[in-house]
Amino acid sequence: MRRFENKSVFITGAGSGIGKETALAFAREGAKVYLNDLPTQQNVQKIKEELINEGVQVELKLGDISNPEQVKDMFKDIENLDILVNNAGVLQEVSMEEITDSDWDAMIKVHLYGTFYCSREAGKLMLHQESGKIINISSDLGQLGCERLAHYSAAKGGIIAFTKALAREWGPKGVLVNSVAPGGTMTPLVERLGPEYAIEEAAKYPLKRLAEPSEIANVILFLASDEALFMTGQIVGVNGGGVMIG
Template sequence: MRRFENKKVFITGAGSGIGKETAIAFARAGAKVYLNDLPTQQYVQQIKEELLCHGVQVELMLGDISDADKVREMFAEIENLDILVNNAGFLQEVSMLEMSDREWDVMMKVHLYGTFNCSREAGRLMLNQGSGRIINISSDLGQLGCERLVHYSAAKGGIIAFTKALAREWGPHGVLVNSVAPGGTMTPLVERLGPNYAIEEAAKYPLKRLAYPSEIANVILFLASEEASFMTGQIIGVNGGGVMNG
């Protein structure tokens, strides 16, 4: 079922993991997909070729989203946009007292500046057309916090607050803003850390396993769909029960 036929979606960090699975899911559903990642991400071209097999339009938008000028340059090539998925990010463990200024700054620039930069440029298009969906990828650690991940937790918590504030500002103009907060997910990064790491992480969740990227992508597609037309400012936890709100 191609429920996103004639829709355009811009996905940051689309070269692997959740971003890749989200791009595949939207392509299968008929959307035109703009794939963003760093120029050094070698798998993006392969993903483009894979998506083209679904008979949809695919454009590479390579560039660092923490660079506001580069983001403006990328979005200047887009006439209208229906969906933005702010997914790009990375994980780095370091204790608070060992953390350098640069490590803190880079974490904030990729997650918070990147989300801000892309949302601002997408918003110019969406507000003009009176509709749009922005889906920001946060984390359960943005709600719980985690030792040796103070900067990551702070950045992801910032995305949650950003989502709620922007939902209030742009909701009256037809732009819905929500966030997905995944728990531990079997991305290439986690796989590289070895099976023992995944087993230890899985034990922290009531479901006793990690998520698959496709499970996160399914929720992203729901938030972008008409079925979620009365949802904005929401933080949707896909975390195996690691965070239970209520």
């Protein structure tokens, strides 16, 4: 089944982890894919070449999502956009008393400002079309908080609040906005913190393991599909039972 034939999707942080798996999944289901990542992320070029070889329509949109002028430039020649996945992120484990101003700024700028900048530009297209889907990648830590990740938790919590506010504002105009809140996931960001960190994280969840990026991608595609047309403002936890609400 190709749920996204003749649809276009813009994915930030598409060079690795959840972003990469999401891009590949959309491509397999017929979407035209805009791949965003930093110019220094060489892997995103390999993903583009792989998709072109498979006959997929794909364009690179390299740039820093925390820079509003670069974001405007990335969107300026896109005429129609059906789906935006705000996925790009950074991760740094550090105690609260050791977080510097630059650490805090970098975390907030990538996660929260980046989500805002990309949503604003995508919204110009989607509001004109009176249709569109925005999926923001938050985190279970935005719901729970976590020691040594105060700045990350704050940034992800901000994305959750932003998602709800935007869903209320743009829902009447045809744009649906939801968030996927993953638990610990085996991405390169997590791998860089070392195997002990991954083991400790896995032990916190009832399922006693971390998610695979493809498992998060599956939920993103569901929210982007016509199967989720009565869902907006939702924070969908894919967290192995780490957060149970209701």
